[in-house]
Amino acid sequence: MHADGDGALRVAPLGGLGEIGLNCLIIEYGGHAIAVDCGLMFPDSSMLGVDLVIPDVEYLRQLGDRFLGFVITHGHEDHIGALPYVLRDLAVPVYATPMAAGLITARLREHRLDARVRIETFRPRQRWQMGPFAVDPIHVTHSIVDAVALAITTPIGVVVHSGDFKIDHTPIDGASPDMQTLAEYGSRGVLLFLSDSTNVEVTGTTPSERSVRGGLESVFVEAPGRVFLSTFSSHIHRLQQALDLSAATGRRVVMVGRSLVNSMRIAMDLGYVQAPLSLFAEVAELGSLPANRVTVLTSGSQGEALSALTRIAMNDHAQVRIEPGDAVILSSRRIPGNERTIDNMINHLYRRGAQVFHTRNAPVHVSGHASQDELATMLNLVKPRYFVPVHGEYRHLAHHVRLAHAVGLSSASTFLIENGQVLKIDAAGARADEPIPSGRVFVDGKGIGDVGDVVLRDRRHLSQxxxxxxxxxxxxxxxxxxxxxxxxxxxxxxxxxxxxxxxxxxxxxxxxxxxxxxxxxxxxxxxxxxxxxxxxxxxxxxxxxxxxxxxxxxxx
CATH class of the missing domain: 3.10.20.580 (Ubiquitin-like (UB roll))
Structure with a gap:
């Protein structure tokens, strides 16, 4: 893909276009390149024995010192989770907001890589230069704090990458998305817009994070026993609401689950969580606290086999038990592929005597991704010359292209590309270029990439x-x-x-x-x-x- 000095900008996804997760996108000019995000994907049922899936970054290795580093839009696993694996042999810096940097550092420490990797922390509107790229992070709202869009100025024009976002004008922390800066870029001229497609099939707008409070509050007030709340461990605003409701209803808070405890510790150190230390209790104190005065925050909303909530549901946790009268809130969406494990966990929770509240029976979750009206608003705001939908399965990308046409972009201005395909933009216009190597790398135990299609075929054969x-x-x-x-x-x-x-x-x-x-x-x-x-x-x-x-x- 790299062609020194031809005056062309090239954009190519290594993951995230044609699938949910695995987000990684290369932007290249003058032989130099940066990558936006580097995420993982959890295996589906056909990937027997595989722990994680990461993008194949062989092309970045081929670039050598012309690859300038990773720029991270936010700290979700589908955007940062592959870093501990690819940074073993890529000596490049990682640029991230404080929360994402904290989560990345924790992951790197687990892999004993934290001393080897340079992490540069930035905040919105702190512009910096990476070779021919001037990177300007712009605050957006999402289901994690410190999420940003990126305005990347290149010698031939501005590329805007939305990151994951929704337009939430009443966020929990009061920090609304920086629509003014996005509009300013739009008025000056944007060459290429890359936008999140996850919720493009959903009509209307995505409700504000603040709208969840009513559904959560009714459970906290009415539950005769303890309230167990499980969400993604990095969803700090959702956890903040649980802390606020616990304080309002006189409940002490116990945190269970390593990932959740780590995320909360990082967020508290950064000042993103506001709660008195007296609100918290240790797990060992559960037996001495009245049931109706306890909130348990726990990881495991997706029914993961070794997660704290699954072990609690199976009555297999050393310190925590579900008792009749307890309420369990699953305050998260169901990731596709996890439906059966979540349903099995819910069944076990009911066997223990709990009442379970989830997205199918109670208003206890809202998405962090923009729906159709917000996606259209962003297109109208940014006014790009060219548009590429990102972050979604093929049907999401196709829907997003049609939405772009509906708001006035022509067919010649919109491009539906998939992993490994290259969009080349120069003075002559935009068009497809030669593809680059891409694919999926399977992580199985300590092995990275040593499990391929033949091994998976044999595993399926044995299992069947x-x-x-x-x-x-x-x-x-x-x-x-x-x-x-x-x-x-x-x-x-x-x-x-x-x-x-x-x-x-x-x-x-x-x-x-x-x-x-x-x-x-x-x-x-x-x-x-x-x-x-x-x-x-x-x-x-x-x-x-x-x-x-x-x-x-x-x-x-």
């Missing part, structure tokens, strides 16, 4: 059809069967039925060996393959199943 292991020993000179075959199966037969199938399988293996030419029986590879084919035919015909068959031939 099971495993049959056949062990036999043959004479390495004559090829005669000396011992076995013995069998071990997982997920193929019921334990009581296995001996009957093994007896037949043993006869089939012996018959197969007898059919192989004597000189070929001394070739363990050929024996292995013939035994595999024979057993697969038998299982396919008898059971209509196709397990993974692994013959193990020992030459003796």
């Amino acid at each position: 059809d099971g495993l049959l292991l056949a062990v036999l020993a043959v004479d390495q000179k004559s090829g005669d069967l000396i011992a076995g075959p013995d069998f071990l199966s997982r997920g193929v037969f019921e334990e009581a039925d296995a001996p009957r199938f093994f007896d037949v399988a043993r006869e089939i293996v012996v018959a197969t060996l007898n059919q192989i030419a004597p000189e070929s029986r001394t070739d363990s590879l050929e024996v292995t393959e013939e035994v595999r084919k024979a057993l697969r035919r038998y299982l396919g015909k008898t059971l209509d199943r196709r397990p993974v068959v692994l013959p193990f031939v020992m030459e003796m």
